[in-house]
Amino acid sequence: MKIDSEHLELLAAIIEYGGLTEGAQALGKSQPSVSRSMALLEQRIGLPLFEPGRRPLRPTELGASLARLGAKIRAANQEASFLVDKYRLGHAGRLRVGGSPLFMDGVVSTMIADFQGRNSEVLIDQSYGYAETLTNSLRNGGLDMAILPMNIGQIPDDMNFLAALPGSNVIACRAGHPLTRRKAITLHDIEPYSWIAPPRNSPLHQDLQRALETIGCQDFRVSFSGGTLSSVQSVIAGSDALTVLPLSVVFLSRRSLPMAALPLNIGHPDRHLGLLFAKNRERSPALEKFVKFLMQELERLHIRIEHDRQVTRRRG
Known part of the structure; x- marks a missing residue:
């Protein structure tokens, strides 16, 4: 019946x-x-x-x-x-997000925590990778979105990219480093110090090499290479070693680990940190909500960084 x-x-x-x-x-x-x-x-x-x-x-x-x-x-x-x-309404769902390790840990992780504090039923499954790996994962459906730095002119035809933060690298060191007491820094000043090198397969490793070539440093000594952002920060905090990091990472790390950006122009990479998607895949409401939130937060971060730069210039 x-x-x-x-x-x-x-x-x-x-x-x-x-x-x-x-x-x-x-x-x-x-x-x-x-x-x-x-x-x-x-x-x-x-x-x-x-x-x-x-x-x-x-x-x-x-x-x-x-x-x-x-x-x-x-x-x-x-x-x-x-x-x-x-x-x-995007209040629940599962998002598979991949990204470049330094940016995910140094910039995006706090934003994810803030988003989930307001949307506790949205599960975010995060993974790490660089451009080639992340792009392939987007193509085969393994990821919904990637967060990484990319050259605007090199975006694959089957991808959409939302640019957020312009590329900007600095030479970073611990707060209180002897070089932070100098108003003008020359190649001779930095020669005695060793360097922390990012992972060899990361875009930042290439940026380090180009930056040192820009300031005329052909031969440099590496005391630590690879590692996570946490390990790099620990080495910086416990030594006088120098490294190249994105300005956004240094800016946001100042609360948890006092770091300083040296006043030395090393040029900026022709890249933007942004959000990458496969064109042929529909975005879920939760993903759309997360994308809107991230873009707003990254825009606020950009404004804060620019304000800090202007204040520093006026003081100088």
Whole structure:
């Protein structure tokens, strides 16, 4: 025997609200239509749902049992509708996000934490990688979005890129480093110090080589290479070693680890930090919400960095 689940929901409402009229009003239906539905249900099961001649309505034992099932069905339908609304509005979902290690740990991680503090039911599955690996993962559906620095003129045809922060690198060291006490720094000043080199397969490793060539340093000593941002920060904090880092990473690290950017122009890479997507894949509401949030946060960060630069120039 197949019973219409909507009829069970109506039965539950009638019993919960104390009558046909009250149950109909609670569900936004007419009293005659509800009466017809109950008559059809009784006809279907061949047994009465209410004790005859009782006012107010009193369910039979079977009617009360079916009403309990109807209440569960109604609750499940309400929960399902609520869940659909959460996904439709971007309040829930799963996002697979990959990105360049330094930027993910030094810039984006705090933004992710802030986003999830407001959207706790959005699961973010994060991974690390560089341009080639991340692009391939976007193509094969392994990622929904990548966060990485890219040259605007080299974006693949099958990708969309939202540029956020312009590329800007600095020579970084610990706060209180002997070089921070100098207003003007020359090649001779930095020659005694060793260098922390980023991973060899990272764009920043190439930036380090170009930066040192720009200032005329052909032969430099590396005391530490590779490692995560955390390990690089630890080496910086415990030594006088120098390194090249994105300005945004140094700017945001100042709260947790005092670092300084030396006043030495090393040029800027022709790249932007931004968000990369595969053109042929539709973005979920949660992803759209996350993208909007990240772009706003990165724009605020850019404004803060530029303000800090102007203040530093005025003081100089």
